[in-house]
Amino acid sequence: MKQQILIIGAGFGGLWSALSAARLLDQHDRNDVEITVLAPQAELRIRPRFYEPNVHTMKAPLNDLFDAVGIKFVQGSAERIDEKNKQVGYVKASGEQGQLSYDRLVLAAGSHLMRPPVEGMLEYAFDVDTIESAAELEAHINALKDQPASAARNTVVVAGGGFTGIETATEMPARLRAVLGENADVRVIIVDRGTQVAGALGDGIRPSIVEASEHLGIEWIVGATVASVDAGGVTLADGQRIEAGTVIWTVGFRASPLTEQVQGTRDHQGRLHVDPNLKVRGHADIYATGDTAYAATDDLGNFAAMSCQHAIALGRYAGNNVAADLLGVDPMVYSQPKYVTCLDLGAWGAVFTEGWDRQVKLVKQEAKELKQQINSVWIYPPAADRAAALAAADPLIPVA
Ligand SMILES: Cc1cc2nc3c(=O)[nH]c(=O)nc-3n(C[C@H](O)[C@H](O)[C@H](O)COP(=O)(O)OP(=O)(O)OC[C@H]3O[C@@H](n4cnc5c(N)ncnc54)[C@H](O)[C@@H]3O)c2cc1C
Numbered sequence: 276m277k278q279q280i281l282i283i284g285a286g287f288g289g290l291w292s293a294l295s296a297a298r299l300l301d302q303h304d305r306n307d308v309e310i311t312v313l314a315p316q317a318e319l320r321i322r323p324r325f326y327e328p329n330v331h332t333m334k335a336p337l338n339d340l341f342d343a344v345g346i347k348f349v350q351g352s353a354e355r356i357d358e359k360n361k362q363v364g365y366v367k368a369s370g371e372q373g374q375l376s377y378d379r380l381v382l383a384a385g386s387h388l389m390r391p392p393v394e395g396m397l398e399y400a401f402d403v404d405t406i407e408s409a410a411e412l413e414a415h416i417n418a419l420k421d422q423p424a425s426a427a428r429n430t431v432v433v434a435g436g437g438f439t440g441i442e443t444a445t446e447m448p449a450r451l452r453a454v455l456g457e458n459a460d461v462r463v464i465i466v467d468r469g470t471q472v473a474g475a476l477g478d479g480i481r482p483s484i485v486e487a488s489e490h491l492g493i494e495w496i497v498g499a500t501v502a503s504v505d506a507g508g509v510t511l512a513d514g515q516r517i518e519a520g521t522v523i524w525t526v527g528f529r530a531s532p533l534t535e536q537v538q539g540t541r542d543h544q545g546r547l548h549v550d551p552n553l554k555v556r557g558h559a560d561i562y563a564t565g566d567t568a569y570a571a572t573d574d575l576g577n578f579a580a581m582s583c584q585h586a587i588a589l590g591r592y593a594g595n596n597v598a599a600d601l602l603g604v605d606p607m608v609y610s611q612p613k614y615v616t617c618l619d620l621g622a623w624g625a626v627f628t629e630g631w632d633r634q635v636k637l638v639k640q641e642a643k644e645l646k647q648q649i650n651s652v653w654i655y656p657p658a659a660d661r662a663a664a665l666a667a668a669d670p671l672i673p674v675a
Contacts, residue, residue: 288565289383291590384531436467445621
């Protein structure tokens with residue numbers, strides 16, 4: 276009976292874990308370990324693009340790649356982690372229950388948008404967290420032209436001025452005008468709790484965000500909290516009312532609820548603390564990667580962000596190390612000292628920064644070209660070619 280590596284999730288962390296584990300097994304010429312990926316779909320969903328139009332196309336199939344590399348795919352959604360018996364219970368697309376055994380488990384189930392108990396939010400606010408929810412937003416925007424013209428119809432409120440909120444908001448003027456007409460008088464408002472525009476993102480990148488917002492006519496209401504959402508707009512905690520036909524919630528991401536089934540220390544986003552080899556602290560057989568892992572990127576006190584650049588690298592290290600663990604060879608200490616940001620800013624362009632203090636290196640069109648390259652090439656899976664895919668999974672390949 277082959278030893279089993281089970282990977283929960285086929286996102287950036289899960290995909291690269293599977294490829295990297297296969298790479299190490301290949302290097303050691305071992306055929307006695309099976310790698311299984313359990314996920315609802317055999318596709319890499321390109322979450323960083325979910326604020327764009329045609330969101331249903333933002334995915335890449337993985338079946339051929341998995342076949343080429345010899346990775347087994349099981350379609351389903353994990354529900355229970357039974358650490359004592361080393362089993363994962365899951366539900367199939369048909370609704371039937373299934374069970375998979377493991378010798379080593381990699382938790383790569385990602386994260387999701389937090390939905391705090393704000394009145395009306397679940398009923399009336401859209402989001403760009405999943406392809407399905409972003410497609411609902413897209414259908415809603417496309418249908419705005421059928422509504423009677425009004426200022427409210429042409430107004431979008433984006434709750435949250437972090438990376439996701441800014442990328443979503445700065446895309447909105449063009450998306451609204453594509454539907455309502457080039458000369459439509461559109462209004463896009465970001466509501467954020469911070470005391471200054473994009474304050475949480477640092478002084479390096481802030482001026483570019485301010486400039487882009489001014490150029491695009493994006494309004495910011497800072498120091499404000501959305502108290503309730505309804506069919507006609509939002510009401511802020513100070514009583515201010517904004518009439519808006521579209522409200523998009525982007526505030527706060529949390530690690531998959533599966534992390535709660537693994538005992539351990541968690542950060543404020545629910546991510547499991549992992550050791551330098553990405554094994555969950557206090558566990559012999561469970562690794563966490565991507566958005567489920569709270570991992571030190573260097574020895575200077577920096578930790579991985581919930582981002583693709585980290586999830587890809589974390590995946591490669593976790594996969595390598597889970598296979599190394601079974602083979603009895605030395606693991607590789609996760610290290611990713613370089614940190615960059617490439618923030619899309621709609622028709623203004625983009626801004627590219629380096630370092631945790633986000634020093635601006637490129638702006639506008641130059642940064643936009645880089646962003647397009649990242650979003651349409653670099654983060655996509657490798658071709659379904661075994662040798663090329665395994666070579667691409669080397670943990671030492673820098674992601675940024
Ligand atoms: C709108 C938006 C914009 C973003 N922009 C950027 C950006 O510009 N740059 C950047 O670096 N990052 C960006 N991110 C963050 C980035 O997308 C995530 O950090 C990244 O996707 C994390 O990878 P992951 O593999 O951990 O999780 P995911 O990519 O979310 O993959 C999780 C996988 O687990 C599967 N899964 C979930 N639950 C289960 C279960 N119970 N059982 C089995 N499988 C399960 C999912 O189906 C999926 O296959 C953005 C995110 C969003 C939502």
